[in-house]
């Protein structure tokens with residue numbers, strides 16, 4: 001390799017026209033985007049937009065009703081979250097699966113504990129696990145003096161960061177984060193955004209779910225906007241401004257809530273509701 005070679009984008013995951021229905025409920029339809037190595041794909045949308053459904057499909061928790069996922073250019077179907085994880089797709093859910101009273105290092109290695117010795121002499125390699133946890137957290141810029149403290153004593157933001165560092169250490173190529181900043185204040189959100197950028201800089205493809213364009217825009221390379229299960233666009237950063245992103249989000253949400261409100265008042269058959277629904281469609 002020479003330094004004059006242009007940077008090539010390596011696409012890890014490609015989403016083609018994915019749809020999902022739960023019985024009669026169409027939760028998602030016609031969603032397409034890509035996740036590139038060393039980039040952040042943001043998925044934006046209000047409550048009920050289909051964000052969680054979308055990532056559950058990427059994470060192997062749901063199978064899509066329509067469309068296709070390509071991993072390294074090959075079609076894949078994941079039979080379970082474990083199967084997706086084995087292919088390097090790690091998901092950090094908002095309600096982190098941590099054991100609050102367990103030390104940070106135990107949570108870091110939960111389910112993948114290191115051991116030393118063999119046969120009857122096999123035991124947990126506590127010292128090594130502590131050392132690695134401390135180093136990995138430091139590499140992500142998290143300075144915990146004591147990895148022995150219960151993870152429950154960490155702030156929500158710090159816990160998100162430990163989960164991110166863990167996914168990086170265990171070799172994730174794609175890191176999916178479901179609203180990691182939703183429950184956090186401004187300062188802690190900033191901290192989490194910084195770790196998202198760190199994971200990206202280490203070459204991971206990050207899928208960052210949020211309903212906040214101000215969180216998405218600074219770290220995002222691509223923005224997929226969802227509204228009531230449909231895509232209102234999938235933009236590269238060079239193709240959209242923060243202002244446009246915000247108004248697209250707000251426009252969809254406002255029209256939607258107005259339509260819902262009137263539907264309750266006037267009934268779904270009212271001409272005004274029909275008109276607004278048509279306008280909703282047009283806005284997309």
Ligand SMILES: Nc1ncnc2c1ncn2[C@@H]1O[C@H](COP(=O)(O)OP(=O)(O)O)[C@@H](O)[C@H]1O
Nearest residue numbers: 022025027045046047048049050051052053054
């Ligand atoms: N397991 C399910 N069964 C039936 N409907 C569901 C299920 N999960 C989600 N939905 C519906 O699908 C739509 C999208 O939900 P969701 O993906 O959770 O949105 P978001 O995460 O953006 O808030 C909503 O209308 C929701 O009620």
Ligand SMILES: [Mg+2]
Nearest residue numbers: 048051052053
């Ligand atoms: Mg959700």
